[in-house]
Amino acid sequence: MHPRLVSKVLSPLTAIVSLSMLWPLAWALRDGGTDVRAFATAVAVGLGLSAALFLWGRGADYADLDVKDGFGVVALMWLAASLLGALPFWLHGVAPTFADAFFESVSGFTTTGASVIAEVEACPRGILFWRGLTHWLGGMGIIVLGLAVLPFLGVGGMDMFRAEVPGPSKEKMTPRIQETAIWLWGVYALLTALQTALLSLGGMSLFDSLVHSFGTVATGGFSNLNRSVGQYGSAYFEWVIAVFMFLAGANFVLHYRFLRGDFSSHFRNEEFRVYAGIVLVSAVAISAELLRRGVCPSAAEAVRHGTFQVVSVITTTGFVTADFELWPSFSRMLLFFLMFAGGCAGSTGGGIKTIRLLVLWRHMRAGMQGLLHPRAVVHIKVGGKAVREEIIASVTAFFILYMTVFACGAFFMTLIGMDFITAVTGVASTLGNVGPALGALGPMENYSAVPQAGKWGFSALMLMGRLELYTVLLLFTPGTWRR
Amino acid sequence: MNPWLVAKVLSLITTIVSLSMLWPLAWAWRDGSGDDAAIIQSMLLGLCASGLLYAAGRRHRGYGRVSAKDAFAVVSLSWVAASAVGALPYYLHGMVPTFGDAFFEAMSGFTTTGASILPDIEAHPRGLLFWRGLTHWVGGMGIIVLGLAVLPFLGVGGINLFRAEVPGFAVEKMTPRLHQMALRMWGIYVLMTVAAAALLFAGGMDSFDSLSHAFSTIATGGLSPLNRSIGHYNSAYIDWVVTFFMFFSGVNFALHYRMLLGDAKAYGADPEFRTYLGIVLLSTAGVAAVLYRNGLYATIGESVRYAAFQVVSVITSTGFSTADYNLWPPFAHAVFIFLMFAGGSSGSTAGGLKCIRVLALARRLQAGLSTVRHPRGVFQARIGGRIVSHEAMSSVTAFFVLYMLAFVLGALFMAWLGLDLVTAFSSAAAALGNTGPGLGAVGPAENFSAVPMAGKWMLSFLMLLGRLELYTLILIFVPDTWRR
Numbered sequence: 001m002h003p004r005l006v007s008k009v010l011s012p013l014t015a016i017v018s019l020s021m022l023w024p025l026a027w028a029l030r031d032g033g034t035d036v037r038a039f040a041t042a043v044a045v046g047l048g049l050s051a052a053l054f055l056w057g058r059g060a061d062y063a064d065l066d067v068k069d070g071f072g073v074v075a076l077m078w079l080a081a082s083l084l085g086a087l088p089f090w091l092h093g094v095a096p097t098f099a100d101a102f103f104e105s106v107s108g109f110t111t112t113g114a115s116v117i118a119e120v121e122a123c124p125r126g127i128l129f130w131r132g133l134t135h136w137l138g139g140m141g142i143i144v145l146g147l148a149v150l151p152f153l154g155v156g157g158m159d160m161f162r163a164e165v166p167g168p169s170k171e172k173m174t175p176r177i178q179e180t181a182i183w184l185w186g187v188y189a190l191l192t193a194l195q196t197a198l199l200s201l202g203g204m205s206l207f208d209s210l211v212h213s214f215g216t217v218a219t220g221g222f223s224n225l226n227r228s229v230g231q232y233g234s235a236y237f238e239w240v241i242a243v244f245m246f247l248a249g250a251n252f253v254l255h256y257r258f259l260r261g262d263f264s265s266h267f268r269n270e271e272f273r274v275y276a277g278i279v280l281v282s283a284v285a286i287s288a289e290l291l292r293r294g295v296c297p298s299a300a301e302a303v304r305h306g307t308f309q310v311v312s313v314i315t316t317t318g319f320v321t322a323d324f325e326l327w328p329s330f331s332r333m334l335l336f337f338l339m340f341a342g343g344c345a346g347s348t349g350g351g352i353k354t355i356r357l358l359v360l361w362r363h364m365r366a367g368m369q370g371l372l373h374p375r376a377v378v379h380i381k382v383g384g385k386a387v388r389e390e391i392i393a394s395v396t397a398f399f400i401l402y403m404t405v406f407a408c409g410a411f412f413m414t415l416i417g418m419d420f421i422t423a424v425t426g427v428a429s430t431l432g433n434v435g436p437a438l439g440a441l442g443p444m445e446n447y448s449a450v451p452q453a454g455k456w457g458f459s460a461l462m463l464m465g466r467l468e469l470y471t472v473l474l475l476f477t478p479g480t481w482r483r
Numbered sequence: 484m485n486p487w488l489v490a491k492v493l494s495l496i497t498t499i500v501s502l503s504m505l506w507p508l509a510w511a512w513r514d515g516s517g518d519d520a521a522i523i524q525s526m527l528l529g530l531c532a533s534g535l536l537y538a539a540g541r542r543h544r545g546y547g548r549v550s551a552k553d554a555f556a557v558v559s560l561s562w563v564a565a566s567a568v569g570a571l572p573y574y575l576h577g578m579v580p581t582f583g584d585a586f587f588e589a590m591s592g593f594t595t596t597g598a599s600i601l602p603d604i605e606a607h608p609r610g611l612l613f614w615r616g617l618t619h620w621v622g623g624m625g626i627i628v629l630g631l632a633v634l635p636f637l638g639v640g641g642i643n644l645f646r647a648e649v650p651g652f653a654v655e656k657m658t659p660r661l662h663q664m665a666l667r668m669w670g671i672y673v674l675m676t677v678a679a680a681a682l683l684f685a686g687g688m689d690s691f692d693s694l695s696h697a698f699s700t701i702a703t704g705g706l707s708p709l710n711r712s713i714g715h716y717n718s719a720y721i722d723w724v725v726t727f728f729m730f731f732s733g734v735n736f737a738l739h740y741r742m743l744l745g746d747a748k749a750y751g752a753d754p755e756f757r758t759y760l761g762i763v764l765l766s767t768a769g770v771a772a773v774l775y776r777n778g779l780y781a782t783i784g785e786s787v788r789y790a791a792f793q794v795v796s797v798i799t800s801t802g803f804s805t806a807d808y809n810l811w812p813p814f815a816h817a818v819f820i821f822l823m824f825a826g827g828s829s830g831s832t833a834g835g836l837k838c839i840r841v842l843a844l845a846r847r848l849q850a851g852l853s854t855v856r857h858p859r860g861v862f863q864a865r866i867g868g869r870i871v872s873h874e875a876m877s878s879v880t881a882f883f884v885l886y887m888l889a890f891v892l893g894a895l896f897m898a899w900l901g902l903d904l905v906t907a908f909s910s911a912a913a914a915l916g917n918t919g920p921g922l923g924a925v926g927p928a929e930n931f932s933a934v935p936m937a938g939k940w941m942l943s944f945l946m947l948l949g950r951l952e953l954y955t956l957i958l959i960f961v962p963d964t965w966r967r
Binding site for chain 1: 551552773812813814816817818821844845847848850851852854855856858873874876877878880881882883884885887888891894895898899901902903904905907908922954957958961963964
């Protein structure tokens with residue numbers, strides 16, 4: 001790894017995060033809130049850090065950028081953003097300790113949406129806006145990460161998307177990242193604007209609709225209301241948000257193609273079809289159970305709550321309209337498993353991702369074929385194209401790693417005294433970047449009561465889940481630092 | 484598939500099961516407890532069924548060419564037939580309310596799971612209680628042959644491929660013929676049972692209890708004729724004897740065989756055994772430390788004794804208990820759930836994923852990490868110094884995916900029936916891993932009687948699925964299997 005080069009790359013990114021705090025600062029100034037000083041200080045510190053990074057990395061040459069540097073930049077970027085982003089929470093005092101502030105900020109930038117703030121509505125608007133904005137910035141980073149960076153780093157089988165990325169098909173990495181990023185951010189911004197407009201039309205204030213759109217399109221889940229989206233009690237808002245969550249959990253390349261006039265691109269994509277299928281089947285199953293067990297009085301209400309919660313969890317957003325902690329156990333069990341599934345690759349969703357599930361399913365089916373016809377060579381196909389052996393190997397390794405990290409996380413959380421359900425679902429939720437879990441971390445609860453060690457543990461899980469595990473783990477392996 | 488061949492084999496299986504009822508019948512007569520009628524009726528019914536199957540299968544001469552499809556069907560149906568016949572004594576005697584309950588109990592016996600639907604075990608006559616233990620023992624014999632001889636030849640789950648690659652696993656070299664090998668393995672099995680029974684008897688158990696528990700231990704079953712399982716005796720000696728034998732029943736029987744032949748390094752040289760031992764030691768240490776820290780047991784010695792017993796019981800998928808671990812700290816629950824998935828060694832009577840697969844998955848992961856770090860490097864997973872072939876690794880990862888999928892669907896089904904989260908989750912894991920008791924409402928101090936009937940059938944199915952390494956049973960339901 002080339003530390004100076006990494007520093008040079010991080011410098012402008014840190015500046016972007018710092019400057020974006022001007023937006024919440026503006027809200028704070030308008031309201032004359034108590035958070036003005038916190039934001040002003042944070043911007044100053046951030047710009048100072050950016051300058052320091054720039055000075056240190058001045059002489060480095062971009063041409064030296066290699067795979068290890070790529071991992072370093074990605075992991076350190078999220079870390080740096082989270083540290084900077086934690087400053088306003090910490091300086092203002094909404095988070096009592098730095099661990100709390102860091103947790104909140106990691107949760108924002110990884111678009112998880114788990115919060116340690118119990119009384120959200122008591123916070124000044126600058127802070128609330130900053131929470132939403134961390135999601136939105138994090139989501140922008142994730143899109144670039146998922147479609148332009150990770151495929152080239154070959155993490156967890158994501159290199160199967162190399163061919164699908166739009167933009168000029170040059171082999172050079174840097175120009176392509178820029179090109180891709182700009183197109184996809186256009187789509188991202190468009191979705192955000194569209195949703196803000198639709199929510200405003202339905203009567204939501206501009207502030208609320210902006211914060212909720214940020215949380216939706218980034219599949220984050222921070223809301224500025226204590227009871228999240230459910231507080232409005234409006235079917236219109238819930239359906240609008242459900243639709244946009246669903247879109248945010250799909251591959252942004254498909255949206256891009258759709259906007260370029262290729263209207264059937266979604267349906268031709270096998271991952272999207274499977275994703276839609278899982279959402280549909282899960283929503284029907286949960287709605288049916290809500291109706292059958294009498295949790296919801298009418299079918300319309302059962303479908304509304306069932307669909308919203310399914311979409312919210314599978315896309316790893318984490319908005320809530322109902323306290324699903326009180327739902328029958330089948331619904332909770334299914335939501336728990338959906339935390340693992342996650343959205344599509346190239347979206348802002350977390351989790352294992354639909355494409356990997358699809359590859360694992362085909363791999364398992366191929367195993368059966370192999371038993372029946374021991375001498376046959378079985379190739380698996382996804383989307384009509386044969387999947388290379390290396391990709392299957394990366395995907396299975398990723399799956400094993402995901403389950404291993406999940407198990408280790410659950411051991412750790414139970415060891416520091418959490419009950420079984422809370423620990424297991426909390427780990428699944430943070431690792432999948434969902435947000436709410438079950439038990440003591442249920443949809444109407446928050447993470448404030450988690451012991452300090454647990455908050456650091458959950459922050460690490462959120463970062464690992466978001467950066468597709470390998471990126472973070474490699475940072476801690478000695479081999480990465482060797483020249 | 485050749486139905487006549489299947490009928491012929493099933494006829495043999497039902498005869499064995501029916502005739503083995505003579506042993507509980509002897510206990511019933513000795514006690515005069517009134518369960519002899521049910522056992523005799525069951526035996527006669529079983530023999531009639533066997534006769535009919537034989538008559539049907541007569542048309543098939545010789546075993547000649549047995550295709551893979553036939554073998555899958557024979558293996559799966561053998562367990563179903565044994566359980567159906569084995570359920571008769573419970574049902575005819577009326578100790579269980581429905582045939583579904585009786586079938587559950589018998590399936591739990593023959594798959595050596597050890598989940599029971601009897602709330603008050605000690606209230607039942609000894610003939611039937613003995614039958615519960617014997618179903619384990621007979622099932623265990625079946626599993627040994629299945630694991631060492633049948634499944635490897637069918638290529639299920641990749642174990643055979645490891646055997647060929649990992650030093651000391653060359654099945655074909657061990658003994659030239661299948662039935663000869665089976666006889667030797669059974670010899671070890673019987674030897675271990677006799678040793679366990681003798682040591683338990685020496686520790687103060689009566690002959691009935693020591694035999695029942697020896698059957699259950701060596702088969703890694705878990706059904707006990709006592710309500711409080713092994714905890715009933717509250718004896719450190721008995722706990723450690725059972726722990727020891729459970730541990731060795733979870734070891735590949737081929738290693739025992741080699742040890743008996745004088746190869747002193749058989750265990751130490753085996754990568755799977757080392758993994759298995761490592762997991763057991765680490766889990767015991769972790770659980771014991773948590774028990775001691777939380778003040779559940781006064782001394783370190785007691786904490787280790789209870790932790791070791793429960794850990795070994797769960798990882799070997801036996802399911803005996805000496806303590807109600809439902810009341811233990813959540814960390815122990817997390818460890819137990821993990822151990823239910825891990826399971827014992829291949830070629831043993833234990834269930835679960837099996838340690839060799841866990842080791843292979845860990846190696847796959849290591850290779851994956853190396854590949855990400857050095858994208859142009861080629862990294863091979865190695866076990867015991869040898870490279871694991873691509874096919875072997877592929878079978879293991881496919882098996883892992885299928886195992887998790889079966890678990891997810893099973894847990895969802897149990898939750899759909901209205902069981903609470905922990906109960907649904909752990910009952911599916913425990914049935915699939917052939918462990919027996921789970922957590923929550925199906926914990927070690929509880930039983931499965933309150934599970935809805937549909938749930939009992941589902942759990943019976945999961946037990947069979949786990950026992951037959953999933954593919955064997957699932958292939959029967961895949962249309963492709965029946966296409967010519």
